[in-house]
Amino acid sequence: MVKVFADGGYIYKGREIVCMAEDFSSDRVSNFLTAQGEDIVSKDEMIKNTMTYSILEAHNVSDNVKGLRLKFDALASHDITYVGIIQTARASALEQFPIPYVLTNCHNSLCAVGGTINEDDHIFGLSAAKKYGGIYVPAHQAVIHQYMREMMAKSGSMILGSDSHTRYGALGTLAIGEGGPELVKQILGKTYDIAYPKVVGIYLENKPKKGVGPQDVALSLIKEVFSKGIVKNKVLEFIGPGIFDLSVDFRSGIDVMTTETTCLSSIWMTDDKVKEYYEIHKRPDAYKKMEPKSIAYYDSIIKIDLSKIKPMIALPFHPSNVYSMEDLITNPYDVLSIAEKEANLQLEDSALKLNLVDKIVDGKIKVDQGIIAGCAGGSYENIVNAANIIKGSFVGDDYYNISVYPASQPIYMSLIKNGVIPTLMQAGANIKTAFCGPCFGASDVPGNKTLSIRHTTRNFPSREGSKPSDGQISSVALMDALSIAATSANKGYLTPATDIDFDDYIPNYEFDDAIYNNRVYFGFSKPNKNEDLRFGPNIKDWPKMKSLSENIMLKIDSVILDSVTTTDELIPSGETSSYRSNPLKLAEFTLSRKDPGYVDRAKASKNFDLELEAGYMNLREELKAIVDKVMDAKGINEDERADFLSKTNFGSCIFALKPGDGSAREQAASCQRVLGGLANISVEYATKRYRSNLINWGMLPFTLAKGEAVNFEVGDIILIEGIKEALISGESKFEALCIGKDKKEKVLLELNDLTKPEKEILLAGSLINSYQK
Incomplete structure (x- = not known):
């Protein structure tokens, strides 16, 4: 299935595998090239033969492809990120x-939380x-990624979006999802700087069975x-x-879910079906045939036999927690017991417990809700087949109950016709309008203790909108639209689409461009400098942030020992998204579901730093005692302390094993910074985008040196x-002193x-x- x-x-x-690296022989490759009438080239040249290399090289403005400095062709944001980016x-x-x-306006479209604040952002x-x-x-015209597919993608181009699921590879566009500050750099004429990435060949062969959809393929890949x-x-x-047997919608359905593998981006070969897609959308010039040149070398290869893919399901609480629906339905108690136990490990600090086994009714699995929506599920073909x-x-x-959200008004119109x-x-x-709410808990929040099946992108804890702090718990399992439809036809009893004859x-x-032409504001290259920005009362400027001092003193204000920490846990999604134009208001929600005491501890650390500014001799006794303990341990005498501390910033710090999986939202970092965060420490960072967000907000993204084992505690x-x-001189290792209670x-x-x-x-x-400098 996936190898x-x-x-x-x-x-x-x-198209043709010449040999795997483990079977490599220079004669074998040379003989193959000679037989094809191709020139014999070195491995270094074969590395350059990927589509990835040609696109990155064309967008690189440095003189060294190993150290890329990229400029993109277009940018995309939605209404929980663009205000902060523009500010x-x-x-x-x-x-x-x-x-x-x-x-785009597809995240706070409902304008249902906080009075006028959502529509104020739109204005x-x-x-x-x-x-x-x-x-x-x-709002309601299109979800961000569907609009970008329909109107902005071009074969061979690059797009940067402030949403982690920025993926248009099936159309020949290398697209990357990052935090907002990376878009700011592009807006201000700067570059996106990365080392040349490794390239993984995803080799597809054969044809999916009837009833198998793109989410089934994507979940199989993510599981592996x-x-x-x-592929990180x-x-x-x-x-x-x-x-070439897959439709463009099917390809895009797989492509958008590659984000959940933690890859940087994705790109596909293009063909006449992609050409037809651009023609349907009245942009024929956007098409270009794309394929690797001659023999291309890939750092890894993943073979997927599409004919062996089965309907799949990702049980709570991660898109990688994948089982075949066949195994689940055959062994419901065994599989759900394991999934329930693993899910509850993520809720170990909560009095709430997820119960999946009670979804077994007379030996069958009965779910409570179905959703087909967003950039993954709301495509034309997904919805047509669901109806079939x-x-x-x-x-x-x-x-x-079931809700269906077409991903754009043009799709909706064609489905009506x-x-x-x-x-x-x-x-x-x-049937509802284009909206991303089901993906992050802003609509169709299921009932307490219920299980929702969704063709959306993620099923992290509470991402469906429940509030554990209020005694609520529900959960999501990810499935393909086809099997959600089959389950709906069976009145909520879990059913794979391969069991249905349809x-x-x-x-x-039929794409009707009048829908956009009559409603979308097309203002590129037509700025009006006399136009006044229109601010609502919730739109606030970023608070002042200090530059890095000679020394830093960090207080561990939260310790998270989960194997992976998502951005949803760092700053919850759902209704909190409505406050993302107000940095101080949003910061109040930081770690609210994972560590409710964090905000108060971080604020105390920030106040401590403000007191240090007033001078060592003016510190309150309880704070002076903390400082003196550290100074004593370091051997800094009393006469030197005032001078030392005048060159020292005090800040909050989080220790987590592997933080940052999931969303590109920069607020997962900026909220910590607003609360006085100065650094994070981890074993590793789950994604590049989260680490970049920390840096862009002036937070030092420390990792423990190899072999270091420290039992950090809150208050250290x-x-x-x-x-x-040390940073100026290029040091990469830093000796620190950790002082705790004992x-x-x-x-x-x-x-x-x-x-x-x-x-x-x-x-x-920052x-x-x-x-500003």
């Missing part, structure tokens, strides 16, 4: 958007598009690679003959002397692979400070 060749291999024009860019002398920047976004020359897509970390921060290049499966059946009048929407409505499905005919899709104080000078030990910390601009940002105290 990994970690050592890589050699593939001819993306940051404004603080750094923004005058005009230099490349197309699309501001601000439109005024910014007018002032700086942007493209503004009003996530826990092993074998790499580019996935989809190749192989299996691609459910046609003639009905959901029933019991507790089970083709009679698909009436079919779904007659079966009892609720007509899989897909009527032609860590002193690092000479951090500023501990005094040295700790070796590391800051590896920092680029020159990243060092400048850390020294300045991206904003750096650019």
Whole structure:
């Protein structure tokens, strides 16, 4: 089904495997090339033959492809990120958007929380598009990634988005999801700086069975690679003959879920189906045939036999917690008991306990809700096939219900014209407008102790919208739209689509561009400097942030020992998203579901730093006692302390084993910074984007040096002397002193692979400070 060749291999024009690295012989490759009438080339040249290399090289403005400095062709944000991005860019002398920047409104579209604040953000976004020359897509028109597919993707181009699921590889676009500050850099004419990434060939062969959908393929891939970390921060290049039997919608459904593998980006070979897609969307010039050149070398190869993929399900609480539906239905008690136990480990500090086993009714699994939505599930073909499966059946009048969200108004219009929407409505499905809410808990929040099956992107704890602090718990299992429809036809009893005999005919899709032409504001290259930005009362500027001092003193304000910590746990999604234009208000929610005491502890650390500014001799006795304990341990006498502390910043710090999986949202870092965060310490960071967010907000992303084993506790104080000078001089290892209640030990910390601009940002105290300089 899915087989990994970690050592890589050699593939001819993306279609034929010449040999795996373990079977490599130079004569074998040379003989193959000679037989094909190709020139014999070195391995270094074969590395350059990937699609990835050609795209990155074309967008690199440095003279060294190993140290990429990339400029993108377009940018994309939605309404929980664009306000902060524009506010940051404004603080750094923004005058005009230099490349197309699309501001979509698909996350706070309901305008249901906090009075006027959501619509105030939308009004601000439109005024910014007018002032700086942007493209503004009003609420309910399209989810961010569907609009970018339909209107902005181009074969061979690069797009940067402030959403982790920025993936348009199936259309030949190398797209990357990052935190907002990375978009600020592009807006201000700077570059996206990374080392040249490794490239993994995803070799598809054969054809999926009827009833198997794109989510089934994606979950099979995620299951195989996530826990092993074998594609982390790499580019996935989809190749192989299996691609050409897949529709573009099917490819995009797999592609958007590659984010959950922790890869950097993805790119696919293009063909006449992609050409037709661009023609349907009235952008024929956007198409270019893309395939690897001659023999291309891949650092790893993953073979997927599409014919062996079965309907899959990702049980709570992660997209990698994947089982075949066949195994689950055959052994419901065994599988659900294991999943329940693993899920409850993530809720160990809560009185709440998830119970999945009670979903077994008369030997069958009965779920409570179905959702087909967003950039993963809301495609034209997914919804047509869902209607094909459910046609003639009905959901029933019991507790089970299903909602369907077409990903854009043009898709919705075509589904109406083709009679698909009436079919779904007659079966009892609720049809809603384009909205990302089901992906992050802003709509269709299921009932307490219920299980929702969703063709969306994630199923992290509480991401469906429940509030553990209020005694609530519900959960999500990820499935393909086809099996959700089959389950709906069976009135909520879990059913794979392969068990249903259905007509899989897909009527032609008709794209009506009048929908966008009559509603979207197209302002690129037409800025109006006289336009006033329109601020609501919730839109606040970023607070001042200090530059890095000579020394730093950190207080551990939270310790998280989960194997992986998601950005949803660092800053919860759902209704909190509505406050993301107000840094101080949003910061109140930091770690609220994972460590409710963190905010008060972090605020105390921030106040401590403010007191240090007033001078050592003015410290309150309880704070002076803490400082004196550290100074005594370091051997700094009383006469030197005032001078030493005048060159020392005190800040909050979180220790987590592997933080940052999931969303690109920079608020997972900025909220810590607003509360006085100065650094994080981890064993490793789950994603590049989270580490970049820390840096851009002036937080030092320390990792423990190899071999270090420290039992950090809340309240521990860590002193690092000479951090500023060491950073300037290029040091990557830093000796720290950790002082706790009953501990005094040295700790070796590391800051590896920092680029020159990243060092400048850390020294300045934030991206904003750096650019203001």
